[in-house]
Amino acid sequence: MTEVVAKTNLLDLDREGMERFFAETLGEKRFRAHQVMKWIYHQHVTDFAQMTDVGKALRAKLEAHAEIRPPSVQFDKPSADGTHKWLLGMDSGNAIETVFIPDKGRGTLCVSSQVGCGLNCQFCSTATQGFNRNLSTAEIIGQVWVASKHLGNKTHLHRKLTNVVMMGMGEPLLNFDNVVRAMNLMRDDLGFGLANKRVTLSTAGLVPMIDRLGEESDVSLAVSLHAPNDELRTQLVPLNKKYPIAELMAACVRYLQRRKKGESITFEYTLMKGVNDTPEIARQLARLMKQFCNQVQYSEAGKVNLIPFNPFPGTRFERSDEATIRAFQKILLDAGVLTMVRRTRGDDIDAACGQLKGQVMDRTRRQAEFKRKLEEKGVSDAA
Numbered sequence: 001m002t003e004v005v006a007k008t009n010l011l012d013l014d015r016e017g018m019e020r021f022f023a024e025t026l027g028e029k030r031f032r033a034h035q036v037m038k039w040i041y042h043q044h045v046t047d048f049a050q051m052t053d054v055g056k057a058l059r060a061k062l063e064a065h066a067e068i069r070p071p072s073v074q075f076d077k078p079s080a081d082g083t084h085k086w087l088l089g090m091d092s093g094n095a096i097e098t099v100f101i102p103d104k105g106r107g108t109l110c111v112s113s114q115v116g117c118g119l120n121c122q123f124c125s126t127a128t129q130g131f132n133r134n135l136s137t138a139e140i141i142g143q144v145w146v147a148s149k150h151l152g153n154k155t156h157l158h159r160k161l162t163n164v165v166m167m168g169m170g171e172p173l174l175n176f177d178n179v180v181r182a183m184n185l186m187r188d189d190l191g192f193g194l195a196n197k198r199v200t201l202s203t204a205g206l207v208p209m210i211d212r213l214g215e216e217s218d219v220s221l222a223v224s225l226h227a228p229n230d231e232l233r234t235q236l237v238p239l240n241k242k243y244p245i246a247e248l249m250a251a252c253v254r255y256l257q258r259r260k261k262g263e264s265i266t267f268e269y270t271l272m273k274g275v276n277d278t279p280e281i282a283r284q285l286a287r288l289m290k291q292f293c294n295q296v297q298y299s300e301a302g303k304v305n306l307i308p309f310n311p312f313p314g315t316r317f318e319r320s321d322e323a324t325i326r327a328f329q330k331i332l333l334d335a336g337v338l339t340m341v342r343r344t345r346g347d348d349i350d351a352a353c354g355q356l357k358g359q360v361m362d363r364t365r366r367q368a369e370f371k372r373k374l375e376e377k378g379v380s381d382a383a
């Protein structure tokens with residue numbers, strides 16, 4: 001009986017992995033991998049037969065051992081304001097959402113790292129779905145590949161996709177290896193060729209993994225802060241119980257100390273009516289940011305991104321009103337803290353921040369598994 005060998009999905013491999021695969025599995029020169037990467041990421045080609053500058057013999061080997069399998073598009077939904085959302089099928093009923101947000105001179109893609117999320121942030125729509133599983137590298141970079149192809153993005157000629165934020169479903173630092181490999185491909189010239197600062201990873205605050213990210217990658221960091229004191233933050237982001245604000249901010253200082261002078265961290269702050277939007281809380285936040293900037297010794301080391309809460313069915317929170325948002329921002333600006341208010345985009349297709357949902361199947365069993373894994377990592381109290 002002939003043994004059926006599973007084909008390697010080339011989207012799972014970054015440059016180093018591709019070179020190793022070509023050398024060790026195909027018995028080819030490592031640089032041949034570069035030709036194939038250009039076809040995949042610059043030309044959006046998935047059929048080896050169309051790779052015309054790749055020799056026939058190599059194409060035959062590739063057919064036998066490899067495939068290029070991006071996630072399937074279940075539907076794509078453009079919004080009236082130019083925002084675009086794709087629902088991408090993963091496996092057995094699971095699906096995730098990927099959103100493209102065009103703005104003046106830039107196009108940002110919001111990418112997911114897990115099917116669902118187990119961190120249970122109280123104001124987050126994804127959290128209501130529970131956790132199913134981590135996405136593979138192919139499923140993460142596949143989101144960028146699908147959007148890039150649909151948008152007609154040309155990496156070196158006509159770039160529509162200029163930024164990627166790992167801010168969709170899931171906590172990216174709990175899927176570290178796959179996320180780092182995918183971010184390598186986003187920044188590689190043979191991949192999507194984005195500058196380091198144009199790829200941003202957003203975390204709820206897994207302190208040890210922030211340190212590891214600082215050692216292994218050069219991407220921009222965003223932190224989901226949402227409150228300036230531990231009492232309130234633990235209510236909103238349960239992970240704070242394990243990694244309180246002082247430890248989180250210290251990890252952020254260490255992150256920037258490893259980077260070039262002049263780089264910054266964005267602190268995401270979702271404004272919820274009567275919860276975290278009072279003038280006193282704004283003053284606390286301003287003090288926290290000033291302290292952070294002083295520690296880094298750079299006055300613009302911390303930027304605050306205020307996000308008016310996007311309500312979703314079943315939530316107990318409400319969006320702060322416009323006057324409160326402006327007053328909150330003014331307190332921060334007057335204290336010398338760089339503060340932006342994120343314009344709400346894609347409301348009509350539920351693509352605004354915190355509204356990504358997708359479809360998460362079989363979450364009960366996986367949720368238990370996820371909690372066990374968190375316990376192994378010492379963050380059991382947070383889940």
Ligand code: SF4
Pocket residue numbers: 117118119120121124125126127168169170171204224
């Ligand atoms: S805000 Fe992020 S980390 Fe928190 S539950 Fe939602 S997806 Fe998970």
